[in-house]
Amino acid sequence: MIETTTYRARLDEEKATLENELQSVGRRNPTNPNDWEAVPQEVGQEADPNDRADLITHFEDNTAILKDLEIRYNDVLAALARIDAGTYGVCEVSGEDIEEERLNADPAARTCKAHLST
Numbered sequence: 001m002i003e004t005t006t007y008r009a010r011l012d013e014e015k016a017t018l019e020n021e022l023q024s025v026g027r028r029n030p031t032n033p034n035d036w037e038a039v040p041q042e043v044g045q046e047a048d049p050n051d052r053a054d055l056i057t058h059f060e061d062n063t064a065i066l067k068d069l070e071i072r073y074n075d076v077l078a079a080l081a082r083i084d085a086g087t088y089g090v091c092e093v094s095g096e097d098i099e100e101e102r103l104n105a106d107p108a109a110r111t112c113k114a115h116l117s118t
């Protein structure tokens with residue numbers, strides 16, 4: 001049985017950080033709290049066509065950033081769920097224990113070193 005206290009603390013901390021970052025580029029989907037969507041910045045009355053082009057580019061950047069953050073956020077939530085379920089630190093592929101070294105490097109790791117690429 002793996003000691004999860006430290007990993008849980010690190011995952012909780014990362015979850016809070018990710019939520020702050022997600023909120024800076026997006027908002028929770030009102031109909032699906034597990035989903036996030038990018039939000040464009042407010043367009044003011046004074047916006048000229050050049051400014052609008054900048055905003056569209058900015059929105060596309062936010063969408064890409066949000067997607068990466070969301071993937072990581074879901075990994076962190078899944079790891080916390082595994083701690084609650086008592087299955088934390090078990091490789092999703094082989095069912096063997098994940099190396100402590102690997103969990104220290106990434107507490108949200110889903111697989112052991114041998115199955116890193118999956």
Ligand SMILES: [Zn+2]
Pocket residue numbers: 091092093094095096111112113114115
């Ligand atoms: Zn494995």
